[in-house]
Amino acid sequence: MEYYxxxxxxxxxxxxxxxxxxxxxxxxxxxxxDIFKFGHNIMKERWEGLTTILSTSSRFSLQHIPPQFCSFYQRVRGPSPAYAWLKCEREEDEDCYQVLKEAGILGRRGRLFGAGDRFVRLSLLRSQDEFDSLLYNLEILISTKFGNHSKTI
Known part of the structure; x- marks a missing residue:
């Protein structure tokens, strides 16, 4: 701990x-x-916003995270992750990081985590303005010619 x-x-x-x-x-x-409740609510809202936007696209998908038991609150709660794994589903989108970067969306390359180039890790731990910008840029990218095919994640 001291080293960390x-x-x-x-x-x-x-x-x-x-x-x-x-x-x-x-x-x-x-x-x-109170701070844990506040943090959980913010992250839950962000996760729900991200999944809502990506649910309209067949070009991109998100990992599925089922509700799990929370030992702090002693009950089952929905997901509220700090990071989201986005996958580019189209064959031609071999470098998902580059696809997102061209749309003004920055994440971390999947290969840095052993996941491959079709994956990008997006941080949900941003300021509200930065997160809103992420959602806005995703909406634009998804609404383009190849990003607007319906798909349930």
Missing amino acids: VMHNTLGVSQDTQLRVLILLKAIVDEGGS
Whole structure:
């Protein structure tokens, strides 16, 4: 843990680290559950927005994530992942990263994670403006000549 914290905080000012520590202590003192509820709701809304847009396309698909038991809330909850695996389904879209990049969408190449070039990992951990831009660019890409065939994911 010490190694992780040391390397993860390189370049972050001590003043910023102190402010974050004070905020985290305040969250813990209040019980902490509100921030987890807030985070889950944001990520759930983002996942639902992404799946809604991609459900109209046969050119792209998303991994299926079934509801699972949440040990924090002690109940089954729907998906709210931090990352989404998008797959280019068309044969000619061999480099999915490049297809998305040309549409103004940045992700991480699937091959970096051993998944191959037909896959791109999209981060849902962005500012709201950046996430809205991702959805907007996906909508434009899907509505183009080859992206608008109906398909249920």
